[in-house]
Structure formats: structure tokens, C-alpha cells
Amino acid sequence: MFSKKKIQEIRDQFPILKKKIYSNSLVYIDNAATTQKPFQVIKASEIYYSTINSNVHRGLHFLSQESTFYVENVRKKIQKFIHAKHSSEIIFTKGTTESINLVASSISFLIKKGDEIIISYLEHHSNIVPWQILCSKKKALLKIIPINKDGLLQLEYFNFLISEKTKIVAINHVSNVLGIINPVKNIIDKSHEYGALVLIDGAQVPSSLDLDVQNLNVDFYVFSAHKMYGPTGIGILYGKEKILNYLDPYQTGGEMINKVSFDQTTYSDLPFKFEAGTPNIEGIIVWGEAIDFVEKIGVENIQHYKKELLSYAIKLLSRIDGIQLYGGSDLKKRSSIISFNLSKLHCFDVGSILDRFGIAVRTGHLCAQPLMNFFNVKGMIRASFSIYNTFEEIDYLFDSILKAKKFLLKH
Structure with missing residues (x-):
């Protein structure tokens, strides 16, 4: 080609x-670990610190407003890139790992003794350990979808494992070891029949597969910038608006609050409810250049x-x-x-x-x-x-x- x-x-x-x-x-x-960066991504970092550097969302002065504009523009760019319905469904995190941990922490109140969580043999440790910890805390059961000799998921066993007790299914879209593309649409549809939420670890997907979260009808989708020619230390959690509004915050502090008193605190609307503290402003803005690079090709x-x-x-x-x-x-x-x-x-x-x-x-x-x-x-x-x-x-x-x-x- x-x-x-x-x-x-x-x-x-x-x-x-x-x-x-x-x-x-x-x-x-070694691109499954991290991709290299083109000139326009590298240059964008220099431009940010030379001409824009300022905290976001909190300042009335010009630089703060400019920085905020560029950050929110990238949020909209990612919304378009993955075909999300709302830009507020894009939560900035440190990366795929933090995004998974955010979900595991924030849905904790939904998990009760005897509930079940399903993952697979193909998972990265980042999509195993958070669910193990959650199951241990809540006395829930972690179930594993087996694979065959080629590493393909044995979906007939998934159909056997899933039940009304299943609260969340967490599966990678593409295996970071074998490169196998999993039939996540089928898994999502089947999971929803039982009322289970689905998280898809998409760390290996951006710039490799066309991604449409609305077509997948997935509840949570996570990935990082550094595997699509962008910077390290920045990624996203996509979540359906109605679900994110229902969940508890993962971290607390500045930016994610609406009003604070010694009696009560109320939280900001999405996406800021899940973005406590100063974000990786440079990383977000530079990521926008990486998306432009991918879309141009x-x-x-x-x-x-x-x-x-x-x-x-x-x-x-x-x-x-x-x-x-x-x-x-x-x-x-x-x-x-x-x-x-x-x-x-x-x-x-x-x-x-x-x-x-x-x-x-x-x-x-x-x-x-x-x-x-x-x-x-x-x-x-x-x-x-x-x-x-x-x-x-x-x-x-x-x-x-x-x-x-x-x-x-x-x-």
C-alpha cells in the first residue's frame, strides 16, 4: 500500500x-510497549512550555484561558477519534493502568459478597490485579475465560461462566503478548444480556483499529497516548455518561469539587468529577498532535x-x-x-x-x-x-x- x-x-x-x-x-x-514520537509531537512540547504554560480551568488570565482552550480542544478531538457521544465522557488519566484502577475503585460500592467479575487468560497484569483486590475486599469471585492452544478465547466457556451474579467483565481488545484481536462486540452484547458492565482494555488499539465506542456499546474503554505516537503519562477513560454520573469519584481534591464546607462537599459535573488536581496539561495538548499525525496517515x-x-x-x-x-x-x-x-x-x-x-x-x-x-x-x-x-x-x-x-x- x-x-x-x-x-x-x-x-x-x-x-x-x-x-x-x-x-x-x-x-x-518494541512498539507494543511504546511508540516513538514524530517531530510535530516533540515540537509541540517545546511550544507548550515556551508559549502557553499555565494551569487550566482555574484562572481568568490569558495564559490560563489559552491553556484551558487547548486541553478541552484535545478532549473533543479524542471524542471524535473514538466516536463518543459527549466530550464529557472522556476522562483524562495517567494512562490505561490508572483508568482501570479508577473503574475498579469507583464501582466498588456496587460489588457485594458472592458477586462475580470475569476476566481472561490474555490479560495484562493491569487488568488482573485491580479486580483481584476488589474481589478480595468484597469477597466476590474472580472468574477466568480460558484460551485454546493458539491463545484464542474459548467463548463457549464464557457463555457458561457469565450469570446474573456477574457485575463486570474486563477484557483486552488486543492481546499485548499475542496480538490477538478479541471479539469484544460479542462479549459486550452477551454481558449486557445479564446486566453486567463491560470494560475494554484498548491499550494496543489506537492507530491499529478503527474505534467506535458507540457501535461497540461498551460501558468503559481505556487506552494511553504513548502507544499511538504521543507522550507518556497521559491516557483516557471513556465511560457512558449515565454510568459515570452514578459512580463515586476515584480521587478527591482540587478541580473535582463544586462546593466544599466542613459539613459537606459536592462534586463537579463530568468530566471534572474524576479529574482531581492539576492534570498533565502538556501531555494532553501534545497528544492532540499525535492524533493529527495518525489521522493524516x-x-x-x-x-x-x-x-x-x-x-x-x-x-x-x-x-x-x-x-x-x-x-x-x-x-x-x-x-x-x-x-x-x-x-x-x-x-x-x-x-x-x-x-x-x-x-x-x-x-x-x-x-x-x-x-x-x-x-x-x-x-x-x-x-x-x-x-x-x-x-x-x-x-x-x-x-x-x-x-x-x-x-x-x-x-
């Missing part, structure tokens, strides 16, 4: 890609190109003797992530040698220890692709894995 010239034009917008690692050109394929175009990279990588890496690829072969159910191991070799050893070749991959349990236990491994090697990666980089990865394998088996 993209010519080499077009990809090079995109790559030229990312200054870090010119960096040398141990005298080798950087091959950055086009989510569908990015998605298609990354699928091509994934397909090429799977075909090429499959030729390596002793390699174990995880996640199945159905590319229609896969995003741009490929995790693997090499027989008789530890993932850390392979990753360390790849690093000496200038290749940035992720190694270890990938914040998904239950999934590692399912596959009976201590960790995996994960390569995850973005719009600035190339087929030549995959060729280089292939050759480097062969060299790493040869060296490690000799020593």
Missing part, C-alpha cells in the same frame, strides 16, 4: 530512528501496512529451525505483534544479543505471567511493528536471530 519512498518520508519524521546502537542502525520493534492505512509487516514476519521467522511462534496463523484475528521463543535458548539471552545488533525487542513475561504459565514458558521474545518499520528491518531481524542462535548454541 505504501511505497518505500512514502515509508521513508514517514521515518524521516522520527528523529530517534537515526540513532546508532552499538554502531548499528536502530531497529525499533489514516488508521485504515496504518492497520493495513502493519498487517503486511506481520504477515511477512511470520512467513520469514517460520523458516527458523526450533522457533516457536505463538498466537495462531489466522491473520484476520491478529494485530501487529509476534511473540516467539527459540528451542533450548532463554529469551533474555536472545534479546540481549539482538540488542547488540541494534534491535529493540521486548523479552520476559510481558506483564502477563498467567499467560506464560499457560504456555509453560518463563518468558517470550516479542516484536511489535509500527508505521515506520520496514520489510528490510524484518530481514535484518531474521538474519540477527540466526546469528544469535548460532552463537548461543555454541556457547
Whole structure:
């Protein structure tokens, strides 16, 4: 879809890609952890601190009003990007992890002894631990949707697990380990039949899939900026307006109040009810530039190109003797992530040698220890692709894995 010239034009917008690692050109394929930032995102940070820097919502002076305008403009931009009904349904948080914790904390009063919460084997620790804590506090039961040998959810078991006792179902949209795209629409519809709320962890989705929260009819959707070419330390919780209005605040302090007295405090309207304290103003404003970058290229175009990279990588890496690829072969159910191991070799050893070749991959349990236990491994090697990666980089990865394998088996 993209010519080499077009990809090079995109790559030229990312200054870090010119960096040398141990005298080798950087091959950055750790995008599921965080994506790199284009010039316009980096420049936006400098512009903010040079010309706008001021606290928001609270000041009458020009800079405060200007800062507030840009923050609220990005809120509206995100509303449009995910097709939310109201901008007030967009709550700014530190990221996906805090968004999940916010929901787990704020719905606590709805959970009673004997209630049930459902997650899956595919979840990141951030979508496991908050629900474990909530269940422990409330003496509720945590149920797990199993997976098959390819890592696909066994939905027939989900239909068995869900009941009138189920209060919330929390599932990732795309697995951060296997890249599997889960059938979240089916899960949401089934959950609603039983009156359960649904939270979707969309950390791996922005700029990879077209996202329409109204079409999904999801109750909560969470993701971060730093995995879509934006800054770290900023993310969002999308929640349906009527549900957010019903929930308790997660944190308290400035901004989230309406009136405070020593007798009683009343809270602000949405979204400020859930945004206590000074927000990451710079992060929010800079995120707007990242969204512009994504929309200029086009989510569908990015998605298609990354699928091509994934397909090429799977075909090429499959030729390596002793390699174990995880996640199945159905590319229609896969995003741009490929995790693997090499027989008789530890993932850390392979990753360390790849690093000496200038290749940035992720190694270890990938914040998904239950999934590692399912596959009976201590960790995996994960390569995850973005719009600035190339087929030549995959060729280089292939050759480097062969060299790493040869060296490690000799020593």
C-alpha cells in the first residue's frame, strides 16, 4: 500500500530512528510497549512550555484561558477519534493502568459478597490485579475465560461462566503478548444480556483499529497516548455518561469539587468529577498532535501496512529451525505483534544479543505471567511493528536471530 519512498518520508519524521546502537542502525520493534514520537509531537512540547504554560480551568488570565482552550480542544478531538457521544465522557488519566484502577475503585460500592467479575487468560497484569483486590475486599469471585492452544478465547466457556451474579467483565481488545484481536462486540452484547458492565482494555488499539465506542456499546474503554505516537503519562477513560454520573469519584481534591464546607462537599459535573488536581496539561495538548499525525496517515492505512509487516514476519521467522511462534496463523484475528521463543535458548539471552545488533525487542513475561504459565514458558521474545518499520528491518531481524542462535548454541 505504501511505497518505500512514502515509508521513508514517514521515518524521516522520527528523529530517534537515526540513532546508532552499538554502531548499528536502530531497529525499533518494541512498539507494543511504546511508540516513538514524530517531530510535530516533540515540537509541540517545546511550544507548550515556551508559549502557553499555565494551569487550566482555574484562572481568568490569558495564559490560563489559552491553556484551558487547548486541553478541552484535545478532549473533543479524542471524542471524535473514538466516536463518543459527549466530550464529557472522556476522562483524562495517567494512562490505561490508572483508568482501570479508577473503574475498579469507583464501582466498588456496587460489588457485594458472592458477586462475580470475569476476566481472561490474555490479560495484562493491569487488568488482573485491580479486580483481584476488589474481589478480595468484597469477597466476590474472580472468574477466568480460558484460551485454546493458539491463545484464542474459548467463548463457549464464557457463555457458561457469565450469570446474573456477574457485575463486570474486563477484557483486552488486543492481546499485548499475542496480538490477538478479541471479539469484544460479542462479549459486550452477551454481558449486557445479564446486566453486567463491560470494560475494554484498548491499550494496543489506537492507530491499529478503527474505534467506535458507540457501535461497540461498551460501558468503559481505556487506552494511553504513548502507544499511538504521543507522550507518556497521559491516557483516557471513556465511560457512558449515565454510568459515570452514578459512580463515586476515584480521587478527591482540587478541580473535582463544586462546593466544599466542613459539613459537606459536592462534586463537579463530568468530566471534572474524576479529574482531581492539576492534570498533565502538556501531555494532553501534545497528544492532540499525535492524533493529527495518525489521522493524516489514516488508521485504515496504518492497520493495513502493519498487517503486511506481520504477515511477512511470520512467513520469514517460520523458516527458523526450533522457533516457536505463538498466537495462531489466522491473520484476520491478529494485530501487529509476534511473540516467539527459540528451542533450548532463554529469551533474555536472545534479546540481549539482538540488542547488540541494534534491535529493540521486548523479552520476559510481558506483564502477563498467567499467560506464560499457560504456555509453560518463563518468558517470550516479542516484536511489535509500527508505521515506520520496514520489510528490510524484518530481514535484518531474521538474519540477527540466526546469528544469535548460532552463537548461543555454541556457547
